[in-house]
Amino acid sequence: MIELAPAGDGLFKQGFAGDTFNTAAYLTRQFAPEIEVSYITGLGVDPMSEGIRKALEAESILTDSVTVVDDKNPGLYMIENDDTGERFFTYWRNDAAAKKMFAGWSVDKIAALLEQFDVIYFSGITLAILDEAQRAALFDAISKVKDKVKVGFDPNYRPKLWPDSAVCCAAFERAASVSDFALVTADDHVALWGEADGLDIAKQWKGYGAGEVVVKEGASSCLLFTGEEVKNVPPAAKLKPKDTTGAGDSFAAGYLGQRALGGSQEEAAKTAHGVAGQVIMHPGAIIDKSVWTRVK
16 A cells, blocks of 8 residues: 655655555565565556555565556555554555455465465455455465465454454454464454453464464563463563554564474564564654664
């Protein structure tokens, strides 16, 4: 999507971002060349779509899996922050090209694309922007390749994108059933299912079929759960964020990348905290490369 981030004095800086795009960018920054990243989405043929393609390529993200949707343009969102760095979004994406990324595709065609990869990652926003036919085809395709690839899912709940919470809950439960890694933000879970502590949230997602559950509990800690043991991994330092945009997305990059390379859950969580901790100290979802440092 096109991003408008605060630049001071009532001005906004244009960039390109979006939850899975953010994760892809931080995967390459943190793990390339050990990990090669491709991005699946829909883009138009307009100048802004070309700008997004160039932004992907500038982050060393492969774009050969991008679907061209001739009559659509990218979505747009604007960020505003309060005094704590917490972000608030306004979106314009009802007619975005990404919503048509699998339009008219068969389950077999989607599966043939997905089985090329070692790990696939999608989010609650991915599911929310697809119509019912595309969403069902994507789930069936993931189920078809499940024995060949690892699957990561981050719910990333955005209420305005769903017709009602029941439809969203059903989609998230299906997503959990095909996921090896479920990266759940506690606040998102509570918004959908009601109050629960971290362990209860983890058990609920494990009950839906997720292989490994990570519950992100804000700046304090994350809980790791496989069904056999529970571990809490706090960040190395307590930070005062400037902008929390992209925090969960960058955490996902650190966690999934480390796990893909054979790191333990604890190693993955520590890397994830390090990546996210760096991101929240700068404005925008994808921070400038001049202030990025690979986490040791």
